[in-house]
Amino acid sequence: MTRHSEPHAHGPWHTVVLLAGFAVTAYATLRVLDDPDLPRMLTWFLAAAVAHDLVLFPAYTAADRLIARIDTRVPLVNHIRIPLLASGLLFLMFLPGILRQGGDTFHTATGLTQDPFLHRWLLLTALFLTTSATLYTGRVTLTRPTSRTTPRR
Amino acid sequence: MAADPRLLRWLRAHRPGGPFRPEAWRSPLRGPWLTSVLGLVLLTTLPTVVVTGLLSYIAYGPQFGQAIPGDVGWLSLPWFDWPSRPSWLYQLTQGLHVGLGLVLVPVVLAKLWSVLPRLFAWPPVRSATHLLERVSVLLLVGSVLFEIVTGLLNIQYDYVFGFSFYTAHYWGAWVFIAAFATHIVIKVPAMARALRSRSLRTELRTKRVDTRPEPVESGLVATAPTPATISRRGALAVVAGGSLLVGALTVGQTVEWLRPLALLVPRGLVPGDGPNGFPVNRTATAAGITAAATGPAWTLLLLGGPRPVTLDRARLAALPQHTATLPIACVEGWSTTQDWTGVRLADLATLAGVDSPASAHVRSLERDGPFGQATLQGNQIANPDALLALHVNGVDLSPDHGYPARVIVPALPGVHNTKWVRSIEFRRAP
Numbered sequence: 001m002t003r004h005s006e007p008h009a010h011g012p013w014h015t016v017v018l019l020a021g022f023a024v025t026a027y028a029t030l031r032v033l034d035d036p037d038l039p040r041m042l043t044w045f046l047a048a049a050v051a052h053d054l055v056l057f058p059a060y061t062a063a064d065r066l067i068a069r070i071d072t073r074v075p076l077v078n079h080i081r082i083p084l085l086a087s088g089l090l091f092l093m094f095l096p097g098i099l100r101q102g103g104d105t106f107h108t109a110t111g112l113t114q115d116p117f118l119h120r121w122l123l124l125t126a127l128f129l130t131t132s133a134t135l136y137t138g139r140v141t142l143t144r145p146t147s148r149t150t151p152r153r
Numbered sequence: 154m155a156a157d158p159r160l161l162r163w164l165r166a167h168r169p170g171g172p173f174r175p176e177a178w179r180s181p182l183r184g185p186w187l188t189s190v191l192g193l194v195l196l197t198t199l200p201t202v203v204v205t206g207l208l209s210y211i212a213y214g215p216q217f218g219q220a221i222p223g224d225v226g227w228l229s230l231p232w233f234d235w236p237s238r239p240s241w242l243y244q245l246t247q248g249l250h251v252g253l254g255l256v257l258v259p260v261v262l263a264k265l266w267s268v269l270p271r272l273f274a275w276p277p278v279r280s281a282t283h284l285l286e287r288v289s290v291l292l293l294v295g296s297v298l299f300e301i302v303t304g305l306l307n308i309q310y311d312y313v314f315g316f317s318f319y320t321a322h323y324w325g326a327w328v329f330i331a332a333f334a335t336h337i338v339i340k341v342p343a344m345a346r347a348l349r350s351r352s353l354r355t356e357l358r359t360k361r362v363d364t365r366p367e368p369v370e371s372g373l374v375a376t377a378p379t380p381a382t383i384s385r386r387g388a389l390a391v392v393a394g395g396s397l398l399v400g401a402l403t404v405g406q407t408v409e410w411l412r413p414l415a416l417l418v419p420r421g422l423v424p425g426d427g428p429n430g431f432p433v434n435r436t437a438t439a440a441g442i443t444a445a446a447t448g449p450a451w452t453l454l455l456l457g458g459p460r461p462v463t464l465d466r467a468r469l470a471a472l473p474q475h476t477a478t479l480p481i482a483c484v485e486g487w488s489t490t491q492d493w494t495g496v497r498l499a500d501l502a503t504l505a506g507v508d509s510p511a512s513a514h515v516r517s518l519e520r521d522g523p524f525g526q527a528t529l530q531g532n533q534i535a536n537p538d539a540l541l542a543l544h545v546n547g548v549d550l551s552p553d554h555g556y557p558a559r560v561i562v563p564a565l566p567g568v569h570n571t572k573w574v575r576s577i578e579f580r581r582a583p
């Protein structure tokens with residue numbers, strides 16, 4: 001199947017728009033050209049895209065395919081997938097506190113420590129998993145196939 | 154400007170394996186409609202994050218050279234005097250900037266999930282314009298992730314990146330604005346078409362077992378899909394649920410009674426009980442403030458009038474006192490509202506011998522920090538609730554909250570409410 005009919009930028013109008021966008025980016029880049037930290041910023045910029053597209057995405061896709069292999073009468077997949085997704089999202093967003101990164105600046109700024117965060121994240125994860133397991137148990141109980149199969153006695 | 158047809162033919166005949174094979178993409182949910190729903194959400198919400206971010210730059214007072222980065226050329230909103238009314242203005246704009254930015258993280262991740270097959274499109278480039286578009290998309294994805302990552306690290310005080318957060322986040326924002334605008338112009342027609350291709354109402358009624366791939370030819374739709382493990386409504390609910398979860402766990406940074414829910418962010422933690430038990434921005438120890446410097450020998454120096462005026466704390470306390478309930482709102486999105494009591498800045502200006510000053514330069518006892526000084530606008534000094542506070546919630550300020558005296562001005566970014574004040578220089582219009 002050829003797939004070159006899908007929409008993408010085309011024509012002089014789009015070229016002009018793209019070049020205008022690059023002009024703004026170039027202007028912004030020129031403004032930080034003399035910043036000694038520019039190479040670091042560029043590295044983080046590219047690393048963010050690469051880390052998402054070529055590390056995070058393949059990792060969660062592979063994990064999800066493992067989960068999706070599970071085949072049960074009442075589909076279990078989402079009862080595993082969703083709590084893990086919630087836990088993973090929180091870990092990804094709040095990992096500095098959970099892993100206690102930047103403890104010194106944290107203490108300087110707040111007068112406190114990051115100690116509570118790891119426990120709280122683990123407790124939230126446990127809460128997500130148990131809630132999901134409870135819901136699954138409820139669904140299994142409610143959809144017990146009594147109506148279709150003949151009782152044994 | 155299409156690429157050489159022979160080259161395109163050769164490329165098609167030499168497709169690499171792995172994710173470059175269309176069959177590698179199996180989800181029956183991916184398709185222009187789902188991508189467009191997520192795109193529409195971002196199209197309607199991200200501009201608010203952008204504008205509130207740019208407003209924060211103005212709130213820092215670029216006219217005094219105290220917004221970071223200093224020289225931004227044409228790339229800023231037009232400058233204006235940041236209002237000091239309503240007092241919750243910066244609490245609102247910056248709370249929205251950070252809060253909405255956080256809540257949109259799951260939507261951005263879902264949107265990227267939905268379009269990832271495009272990264273591995275083959276042939277990789279079909280024309281000169283297509284090449285430009287791919288570069289533009291790299292800038293879009295790179296910048297949105299860069300803004301999210303630097304923002305997330307900053308609000309959690311993790312400066313692992315090693316560059317100036319303000320500088321990087323500001324310029325990253327302009328790369329994003331340019332790429333976002335380009336993307337909107339190019340993609341909105343396709344988004345509108347895709348949104349019309351399916352009924353949202355029908356989609357919200359379709360169960361998992363009835364979920365089929367979108368019947369359109371698109372690089373997003375799987376050619377060899379597996380049966381759906383979740384419905385489209387389920388997938389949208391998961392994304393919305395992720396946003397709600399993040400919202401529930403962060404809104405307490407700004408909304409006082411929900412603070413106990415802010416379990417994973419720094420400002421859910423409160424340093425102790427009592428009248429001074431609200432979040433601290435920088436501790437006295439960290440700022441190098443000694444008990445000797447803030448003891449009985451401390452005096453406030455007022456400059457800018459015919460002659461310098463020196464006041465000790467007892468004389469300050471003997472001046473007319475005014476109490477105001479004001480939020481203090483930080484660039485990191487958190488805020489806290491307290492009852493502050495002290496001397497009106499306008500009264501201090503009169504005492505110094507400068508009526509209706511155009512600006513005031515406040516210096517702290519803190520010498521090294523980047524926010525050991527701040528300049529206030531005329532409208533901020535004139536606001537009757539703008540104080541040099543001596544007390545909070547009826548007691549002396551604690552050392553961490555700026556004892557012996559601190560500035561508190563309505564709607565001013567938190568760090569410009571200088572703590573441990575040493576001097577104020579009132580300036581007339583030039």
